Amino acid sequence: MTELVERMQAALPSMLRDLETLVTHESPSADLAAVAASAELVGRLGTERLGTAPEYVVIDGRTHLRWRLGDGPSRVLVVGHHDTVWPVGSLATHPFAIEDGVLRGPGCFDMKTGLVMAFHAVAALPSAAGVTVLVTGDEELGSPSSRALIEEEAAGCVAALVLEASAEGALKLERKGVSTYEVRIAGRASHAGLEPELGVNASIEAAHQILAVSRLGDASVGTSVTPTALTSGTTRNTVPAEGSFMVDARARTVAEQLRVDAAMHSLQPVLAGASLEIVGGPNRPPLERKMSEELYRRASSLADSLGLAPLREISVGGASDGNFTAGVGTPTLDGLGAVGGGAHADDEHVVVAEIAPRTALLTALIADLLDTP
Known part of the structure; x- marks a missing residue:
């Protein structure tokens, strides 16, 4: 299998040209025209x-791309996104460059290199029948328009492979689920000097609720609230009649995510006359380790066969579209x-020497999955 690594090494100049093409066309998520052009x-x-040409799937003005390869059902879903967090004009201060084996440019790491790797890996397969490549345009916003599309394409596949960047070379076997909330507080206004006792202070109620919410986390199981x-x-001189605060909750398991959700929606006011409204809930389910372990073992064996360095794994708090694919029961x-x-960040970069071997690993993993009965 080492021949595959050599083939990808030979294709590296082409991959770098493709990467320059993508990085030098900016695609901030919030700019619909830029995303459409990208x-x-x-x-x-x-x-x-x-x-073969993709299907262009436009949802709520955002453009996603889908390649369903072959005539049969999809077995392996390859997932990426072409939007970035970098505003138009970032190339002026963060130009595309390759120096001393390090490639730089807005979005190169997250995740335009992953897109180039996906295209070259699938193209290198003896047959790509059964592969779906899905490239979304709103991942950095939380995938509001593409979530249903991702879940639809993942359902029934033997695996979903997510081309998000690695954490210092380590594959991500766990991603925490994300829940978001707004706690809205209604009190009653009064003059802070003349009649403060007639008011119901929304700021004080917010303080009580913030302390209560902060106690919902459980560091022993990786839950943060x-x-x-x-x-x-x-x-300055008015007792606050209204207030609100936002909450970011992260959990490694569905059970913990649901526990926090129930607790958030059970919050009760402390001050007489105050009322609460809790808005929000789970946004992304967790990518639990059990959904990744077998694929990681398979990838590790293939890396050894390819003569690559042993793979490493990591658990992270950030979410990706892999949370959605795992959430519908697809190994991810x-x-x-x-x-x-x-x-x-300003130092976004890619190690050029890792592109070819990691693309070879991706090709080998897809081929292995397609051969699985």
Whole structure:
């Protein structure tokens, strides 16, 4: 199988040209026109590599791409996204460059290198029949328009392979589920100097609730519940009649996610005359370790056969579209994309020497899964 690594090494110049093409076309998630233009570019590039044009799926103005290869049912779903967090104009301060074996540019690590790897890996298969490549355009926003599409394509597949960047080369076997909430507080206004006792202070009620919410986390099982943005009141001399705060909750298991959700919706006001409204709930289910372990063992064996360094694994708090594929019961392996670092940061970069071997591993893993009865 080492021949496959050599083939990908020979294809590296082509991969780098493709990567320059993608990175130098900016695609911030919030800019619908930029995302649409990026989708056209990704579609042309994918068509060149895969030999067939994608379906363009536009939902709520956002453009996603889908290649269903072969005539039979899909068995392996390859997932990526072409949107980034970088605003248009970022190339002026963070230009595409390759120096001393390190590639830089907005979105190169998260996750345009992963897209190039996916196209070249699938193109290298003896037959790509049974593979679906799905490239979404709103992952950095939490996949509001593409979630149903991702879940639909994942359902029934033997595996979903997510081309998000790796964490310093480690594959991601666990991602925490994400829940988001807004706690809205209604009190009663009064003059803070003349009649403070007639008011119901929304700021004080918020303080009680923030402390209660902060106690819902359980570090022993990896559950975090974090109050974040807070607003309350209108003027210095008015008892606040309204307030609200946001909550970010992360959990490794579905059971923990549901426990926190029930507790959030059971919050009760402390001050007489105050009332609460709890808005929100689970946004992404957890990618639990049990959904990744067998795929990781398979990938590790293939890496050994390819003569690659032993694979490493990691658990992370951040979410991806792999949370959705695992949430519908599809075995999922995440972090198969670029090796590097600095996602969303000024030092975003990719280690060029890792691109070819990791693409060879992806090709071997897809082929192995397609051969599984």
